[in-house]
Amino acid sequence: MRFKVLIVEDSKASREFIAATVESIDGLEAVQTASGFEALKILPRHRFELIITDINMPDINGLELINFVKKNPNYRDVPLFVITTEGREQDRERGLALGAAEYLVKPFSPESLEALVRRYLRLT
Amino acid sequence: MSSGSSGSKALAEFVAEATETLDGLGRELLALDERRGQEPDPAALNAVFRAAHSLKGLAAMFQQDRVTRLAHRAEDVLDRLRLGRLSLSDAVLDALIESVDVFQALLAEASRGEESPELGRRAEAVAQRLGGVGEAVAQAGADPLDRLPLEPSVRAVFTEYEEHRLRENVRRGVPLWRVRAAFDLADFDTGLAELNARLKPLGEVISTLPSAEPGGGTGIAFDLLVGVKAPEAELRAALEGTPAELTALPVREEPQAPPALHRVPEPAPGPGPEDGAGRVEPEGSLRSLTQTVRVDIRRLDGLMNTVGELLLIKANLQRLAESARQEGGAVLSKLWGQELQRESRQLERKLDALQSGLLEARMVPLGQVFDKLARLVRRIAREAGKELELALSGGEVELDKLIVEELSDPLMHIIRNAIDHGVEAPEARARAGKPRRAVLSLSASQKGNHVVIEVGDDGAGLNELRIREVALSRGLITPAQAAEMSRRELLNLIFLPGFSTARSVSELSGRGVGLDVVKNNISNLSGIIDVWSEPGRGTVFTLTLPVTLAIIRALVVGVSGRTYAVPLNSVLEILSVQPADIHTVERREVLDVRGQTLPFTRLSRLFALPERGGPGGRQFAVVVGLAQERMGLAVDELYGQQDIVVKPLGARLQSVRGISGATDLGNRRTVLVLDVAGLMEEGMAGERKRA
Numbered sequence: 017m018r019f020k021v022l023i024v025e026d027s028k029a030s031r032e033f034i035a036a037t038v039e040s041i042d043g044l045e046a047v048q049t050a051s052g053f054e055a056l057k058i059l060p061r062h063r064f065e066l067i068i069t070d071i072n073m074p075d076i077n078g079l080e081l082i083n084f085v086k087k088n089p090n091y092r093d094v095p096l097f098v099i100t101t102e103g104r105e106q107d108r109e110r111g112l113a114l115g116a117a118e119y120l121v122k123p124f125s126p127e128s129l130e131a132l133v134r135r136y137l138r139l140t
Numbered sequence: 141m142s143s144g145s146s147g148s149k150a151l152a153e154f155v156a157e158a159t160e161t162l163d164g165l166g167r168e169l170l171a172l173d174e175r176r177g178q179e180p181d182p183a184a185l186n187a188v189f190r191a192a193h194s195l196k197g198l199a200a201m202f203q204q205d206r207v208t209r210l211a212h213r214a215e216d217v218l219d220r221l222r223l224g225r226l227s228l229s230d231a232v233l234d235a236l237i238e239s240v241d242v243f244q245a246l247l248a249e250a251s252r253g254e255e256s257p258e259l260g261r262r263a264e265a266v267a268q269r270l271g272g273v274g275e276a277v278a279q280a281g282a283d284p285l286d287r288l289p290l291e292p293s294v295r296a297v298f299t300e301y302e303e304h305r306l307r308e309n310v311r312r313g314v315p316l317w318r319v320r321a322a323f324d325l326a327d328f329d330t331g332l333a334e335l336n337a338r339l340k341p342l343g344e345v346i347s348t349l350p351s352a353e354p355g356g357g358t359g360i361a362f363d364l365l366v367g368v369k370a371p372e373a374e375l376r377a378a379l380e381g382t383p384a385e386l387t388a389l390p391v392r393e394e395p396q397a398p399p400a401l402h403r404v405p406e407p408a409p410g411p412g413p414e415d416g417a418g419r420v421e422p423e424g425s426l427r428s429l430t431q432t433v434r435v436d437i438r439r440l441d442g443l444m445n446t447v448g449e450l451l452l453i454k455a456n457l458q459r460l461a462e463s464a465r466q467e468g469g470a471v472l473s474k475l476w477g478q479e480l481q482r483e484s485r486q487l488e489r490k491l492d493a494l495q496s497g498l499l500e501a502r503m504v505p506l507g508q509v510f511d512k513l514a515r516l517v518r519r520i521a522r523e524a525g526k527e528l529e530l531a532l533s534g535g536e537v538e539l540d541k542l543i544v545e546e547l548s549d550p551l552m553h554i555i556r557n558a559i560d561h562g563v564e565a566p567e568a569r570a571r572a573g574k575p576r577r578a579v580l581s582l583s584a585s586q587k588g589n590h591v592v593i594e595v596g597d598d599g600a601g602l603n604e605l606r607i608r609e610v611a612l613s614r615g616l617i618t619p620a621q622a623a624e625m626s627r628r629e630l631l632n633l634i635f636l637p638g639f640s641t642a643r644s645v646s647e648l649s650g651r652g653v654g655l656d657v658v659k660n661n662i663s664n665l666s667g668i669i670d671v672w673s674e675p676g677r678g679t680v681f682t683l684t685l686p687v688t689l690a691i692i693r694a695l696v697v698g699v700s701g702r703t704y705a706v707p708l709n710s711v712l713e714i715l716s717v718q719p720a721d722i723h724t725v726e727r728r729e730v731l732d733v734r735g736q737t738l739p740f741t742r743l744s745r746l747f748a749l750p751e752r753g754g755p756g757g758r759q760f761a762v763v764v765g766l767a768q769e770r771m772g773l774a775v776d777e778l779y780g781q782q783d784i785v786v787k788p789l790g791a792r793l794q795s796v797r798g799i800s801g802a803t804d805l806g807n808r809r810t811v812l813v814l815d816v817a818g819l820m821e822e823g824m825a826g827e828r829k830r831a
Binding site: 026027028029030032033052053056057060071072074075076077079080081082083084101106107110113114122123 | 150153154156157161190193194196197198200201202203293296297298299300302325326328329332347348349350351360
């Protein structure tokens, strides 16, 4: 039984970097989406154990996605990490206020992401 | 990120995505540049900001520090612009446009694994400029957002930018609406796209909020917040037929007068380009740094279907082979033969479809290069003190990615020449009774298997008398030839190597600098370049290029016992020629075709092969043409047509005129592919040399 992690990030290279880090952990599978819309479509199709989303995206912003996830009884218990770049404190604070569990500031190391994923999914 | 081969793969990924992001950034800046002096479109500003933001995040992820630093500066300026804290002055826009060039150079170096100190200094200088330009706009007074009937839960999901756009709309008295629409989860993005398309012409879509209340089992609802200047009736009419419900968001009265905007002087600007700080040579190559082609998934679906059909045919052929094997030595039935023939015809059809599908997948719109050139045009025009309007058309015309890449530098060269030397300064134009602002046009159109690209200016035009003088003084033509030359032939002398020198450049207003190199580049693409000019009215360069170089249909011919392939897209007709049909005019062999005289070239002589000819001296003439040029090529044998994949010649053979590559004709026979454009050149030049 593999755990699925949803990655929402419009930069392909960053998305694959995150996916590679997630999939380096045994038993995890990364599902990649390039926009908030794609994420909304794919959410009902699988059971996700974790969601990692960027804030600054083209169609709906990451905050709107977090709000949707956290207000929806089907997904509200799924831990959610926000990715931000330095200098966007207001967006980051809002993400946390809306229910994001953690935030990662770009650039982050694969090790720091891996440690957070393991902690939230209780993987040793 | 990592090292070794995975490191180089990561670097390639970074360069590919960063290039794409930068292209978008350049495009949006161009849109802002075109509307210089008018109020910037907030959506365009936000798009430029998003591109810079993505570039910064990307570069940081891949530890590209130089790109990260500059992107951080650009992002910061753009962030203040989009949040209305800085006004978009010319200095800000110029610094941003220059940053695009620097980014391009940085990515080029990154892709080669280099980090030159000069470029580092230039990047630093641009970053400094970005830090010190513009005028801050201060805003005081109560927050207009407090006057909108929005629940705190809704306000909590706005990004800083969305809040700013809402405030701006309230400040300007633009009525705000909430548009609610529920869609099916399977295709909500299509529905939303349509809704956006209807709303955008009427105003600004500020935010799209997915409603947290599940819209039924398979539905999803969205709240769009829009600022609409148009009357309510028009808005309602525009939404006719969509599932949208409208609610007005009335703005509560303001307790005090609206705050005035006042300008606050910024710190003194940093060093500008004129200080020469960190300036290196202007733009490098415009080629993209990535070998990637983005392909519409539908094209790939089509190819997959074709492959599926090929597999079916393969199964049928296997069945036929199996039945033949079981028959043993018996003579196979006619029915079996017919079936085999039918399958092989099917196979041929499907392979054709697969081939053309793959060719299509290699195609990219010329607009990609046009956009880059447009940025350059504005900068060069500004530097040269010329007033210029750029007219682009035909950016949707598609060419093979490889050709588009190879084209960017020759086009840049022609355009630079046109701006520096073709177009007159505004005062000189006014004196000549022309509009101060010159027009430079760049257009593309498809004609059959070729694409024609025209670069035209309405400047002073080429001076043919001076061209004639220079060509004579350099010994490029004889006085006898000069007397016979048509105007077009004279103008085309500017493409001869050795035509331009420093002296002639100043005398001929610099047209023709390195045009022989441009001509070679175009010839290498099996293309042809032509020039038209009229004194006082301007100059037009016309490039005619094949749509693709990857797989071409060729006519296979024999000359003196050797086999050659002639690209069929330049073959006009094939004639049987008797010795009596060939005449000599001015020591040139010509062919009389239906009353028209064609230059006639014997390939055997060109390639120094023994002359053979068919029985009774009969020969074939393959009439080839490119643009307006025509020529007859003498060959001994015609073997038929075949699809060929042209392989480049090695470095040692690359300079052989008249040969563009080699191909494998099956049966392990390798033959040379003729370069029609080069042969036409050679034919004409040969005549000149002999004269």
